[in-house]
Amino acid sequence: MLGFELSEPATLDEAFDLLADGDPGVRPMGGGTALMLMMKAQIFKPERLVSLRNVGGCFDGLRIDADRSHIRIGGMTTFAEIECSPMVLQHLPAVVRTMKTLANIRVRHVASVGGNLAHADPHLDLPPVWMTHAASIRIVSKTGERVIPVEDLFAGYYETTLEGGELIAEVIVPVRPEWTSTYVKVTTRSAHDWPALGIAVSANLQGRRVNDLRLVLSAALDRPTRLVAAENELRGSDLDEAALKRAGEAAVAEVDIHSDSRGSAAYKQHLLRVHLSRAMHSLVGV
Amino acid sequence: MTDARTIRFTLNGAPVSVSVMPHETLIEMLSLRLELKGARESCGQGLCGCCTVYVNGKSVSSCLYLAQLVDGANVVTIEGINDGARLDPVQEAFIEVGAFQCGFCTPGFIMMARELLDVHPNPTDDEIRHYLIGNLCRCSAYPEIVEAVKLAARRRAAGTAPALAQELSA
Numbered sequence: 001m002l003g004f005e006l007s008e009p010a011t012l013d014e015a016f017d018l019l020a021d022g023d024p025g026v027r028p029m030g031g032g033t034a035l036m037l038m039m040k041a042q043i044f045k046p047e048r049l050v051s052l053r054n055v056g057g058c059f060d061g062l063r064i065d066a067d068r069s070h071i072r073i074g075g076m077t078t079f080a081e082i083e084c085s086p087m088v089l090q091h092l093p094a095v096v097r098t099m100k101t102l103a104n105i106r107v108r109h110v111a112s113v114g115g116n117l118a119h120a121d122p123h124l125d126l127p128p129v130w131m132t133h134a135a136s137i138r139i140v141s142k143t144g145e146r147v148i149p150v151e152d153l154f155a156g157y158y159e160t161t162l163e164g165g166e167l168i169a170e171v172i173v174p175v176r177p178e179w180t181s182t183y184v185k186v187t188t189r190s191a192h193d194w195p196a197l198g199i200a201v202s203a204n205l206q207g208r209r210v211n212d213l214r215l216v217l218s219a220a221l222d223r224p225t226r227l228v229a230a231e232n233e234l235r236g237s238d239l240d241e242a243a244l245k246r247a248g249e250a251a252v253a254e255v256d257i258h259s260d261s262r263g264s265a266a267y268k269q270h271l272l273r274v275h276l277s278r279a280m281h282s283l284v285g286v
Numbered sequence: 287m288t289d290a291r292t293i294r295f296t297l298n299g300a301p302v303s304v305s306v307m308p309h310e311t312l313i314e315m316l317s318l319r320l321e322l323k324g325a326r327e328s329c330g331q332g333l334c335g336c337c338t339v340y341v342n343g344k345s346v347s348s349c350l351y352l353a354q355l356v357d358g359a360n361v362v363t364i365e366g367i368n369d370g371a372r373l374d375p376v377q378e379a380f381i382e383v384g385a386f387q388c389g390f391c392t393p394g395f396i397m398m399a400r401e402l403l404d405v406h407p408n409p410t411d412d413e414i415r416h417y418l419i420g421n422l423c424r425c426s427a428y429p430e431i432v433e434a435v436k437l438a439a440r441r442r443a444a445g446t447a448p449a450l451a452q453e454l455s456a
Contacts, residue, residue, distance in 0.1 A: 005288045006308035006354055036311075036350040037331055049308075051355065080344070104420020105401075107332050109344040110351065192419060 001039045005048040009055060015167070016142040018050045022164040028052055030076060030115025033107050052076055052114075058138075058169050059114070062087060073171045075114025079126075083108060092173060094181035094202075098129050101185050114168035117153060120160045120223070127154070128200035128216040128224040129183045135173040141166045151216075154223035179204045184279045186219075186271050188262050195219040196262035197271055201279045208239045208284055215247075215276065220257045220268050229254040230276065239280055247280075248273035293357035298366025304353075312348035312356060313337045316363060324364035324393040335394035335421030339363045345401050347420075364393035367400065376400050376438040385434035387425035395421050399435045408439055 004025075009015040019026055025047035029035055032051070038044035052059060052075070059076040062085050071091060073082060082088050083099035099108060102125045116126055117137065130150040138147050142165055150171070155161050162168075181202040188196040198218035204211040215231050218224035230251035237243040252269045259265045294303045297320065306315050316322045316339065325348055328336035332347035339348045340362040368374045376399045379385070386392045395418065402409060402417040409417070414435045415428075423431065 001309040001311075003288050003307065003309050006352060008355075032352065032355075033332060033347075033350050036352075039309075040330060053355070100416070103332070104335070105398075105417060106335070106338060106345045106347045106420055107350070110346055 002042065002045050004039075004046045006051065007048060008051045008053065012055045012057065012059075012140070012167075013142075015050055015052060015055050016165060018048065019165050019167075020142070023047065026050070028118075028167055030112030030118070031078060031110040032115070033103075033111045034115065034119045034121070052112075052167065059167075064091075064175070069175055071173045071175060073113055073173065075168045075170055076112045077114075079103075079108035079111050079113065079116075080105065082113065091175045091177075092133065092181075094183060095126075095129055095133070095173075098125055098183045098185075101125060101183075113171055117150065117168055117171070118160060118162065120154055120156075120158050122154075122157060122221060122223050123194045123198070123219045125183065125185055125195070125198055125218075128198050128218040129181070130171060130173070131216045131224055131226065132181055132183075132200040132202035132214040133173050134176070134202075134214065135171055137171055138169045139166050140169045145169070147172070151224070151226060157222040159223075176202075176204070180283050182279055182282055184275050186275050188267075188271075194262070196268055197275070198224075199272070199275050199279050200224075201276075201283065203234075203280070203283050205239075205284060210234045210237055210239060215251070217251070217255060217272065219262075220272070221255055225255060227251045227254060227276075234280070239284055244277040244280060245273075248276050251276055291354060293354055295356045295358060296360045298362055306353040308352070308354055310353040312339065312341075312346075312351040312353045312361075315353040316348060316361075322363050322365055325397075326390070326393075328390070329422075333420060333422065334391070335398060335418075336391050338394040338397040338421075340397065340401075345398060364397060367397070374400065375441040376403070376434070379434040379438035379441065380431075383430050383434040383437055384427075385430040386423070386427050391421060391423045391425075395423065395431055399431075399438065402435065403439055403442055407442065409435065 007018050027046055029049045029051045060074045063072045089096045135150045136147050153160050179202050184199045185195045186197045187193040197220040200216040203213035215227040216224050230247040233247040233250045257265045257268050290305045290307050292303055292305045313327045325337045325339050327349045328334045330349050332350045337348040338345050342359050376396050398421055406413045414432050
């Protein structure tokens with residue numbers, strides 16, 4: 001790696017000052033696992049890294065609101081802390097299951113949930129899961145704060161809608177006991193490869209009837225994307241083969257999947273039809 | 287602050303201070319400045335586990351960890367897991383089962399296996415294979431590695447690691 005300055009501000013105000021000049025070579029750092037790979041490959045050559053590990057406050061830890069309506073996960077919370085949290089297991093079990101398929105435990109000891117979102121690599125496993133859980137993020141900056149749905153964070157391949165000096169303080173996930181969720185990581189080479197596609201689903205089911213649902217496709221597109229047309233095919237329907245076939249065709253028609261090293265466009269479209277159906281089946285335990 | 291900074295931390299139970307550059311990784315500092323050769327950089331991407339060390343009691347890939355970030359921390363390497371007189375039960379088990387061929391990946395597997403046994407004292411084969419998913423053995427000694435972890439688990443459950451002779455006569 002090339003030389004750079006490493007700062008570890010102890011307060012959020014100090015962090016904002018260190019990030020203030022808008023220079024693309026000045027970047028905040030969460031756990032740093034993804035940035036380290038980019039720096040080692042010299043894709044990213046920072047002038048200054050601002051580690052957020054000491055800023056504390058709402059950036060750290062996991063909380064549930066007093067009315068138990070939302071879980072708040074600090075941006076610097078590590079994946080392992082989320083994976084090992086009994087509260088997350090109780091209310092967001094699909095998040096814990098997703099962690100088991102994500103990198104390895106050493107990376108999960110270090111990688112942070114906020115850094116993962118800000119990285120905006122479309123192959124990442126957690127962002128689509130946050131999206132199907134209808135999660136939001138609280139973004140803070142020197143001049144204020146805003147809350148946006150996770151799906152509004154992504155602007156494209158490795159690109160976000162974060163402005164210079166904005167930081168992801170926390171992920172806010174609604175507690176929805178009537179919903180069930182799952183995430184399917186579809187790999188086409190080795191089992192532990194990056195996904196060719198990721199399919200996250202959440203549904204409010206009544207028997208086989210879909211009262212409401214969210215479907216998100218990741219990895220095969222430049223950003224994790226809601227499959228709105230497929231959702232519309234299933235919302236209010238019974239989960240039968242005809243409905244799932246219509247949803248699969250709608251999903252393939254509404255997104256523009258390209259060929260890459262993990263499969264041709266036609267192959268990945270086929271995987272989308274098959275695995276979307278299987279994911280929905282798995283929610284009803286069939 | 288692009289210059290070297292002196293950091294102080296605990297390394298294998300003893301206090302150390304080291305002058306390191308901001309862009310140095312933990313594995314570079316350990317192997318080049320501190321002459322600890324057990325953890326070694328192999329894939330350089332956090333995938334293979336050869337550079338596994340503990341930082342504040344948790345396994346990390348030291349190839350993806352900036353050295354300056356261990357300022358004030360407690361760092362343990364493979365060199366620090368036994369008292370110098372007797373090997374750790376996991377080390378003994380790896381030797382007795384023959385859970386390696388070339389040995390390059392072995393320090394990382396042993397560090398991860400110790401942590402695995404802290405989390406799952408009586409692991410199933412699936413738990414062992416899943417916990418070690420981020421450790422690669424190019425000699426493919428995986429069946430013996432799983433056996434060694436199970437042997438170490440039995441030894442830990444028995445309280446102390448019995449001598450091999452006792453085990454064989456039992």
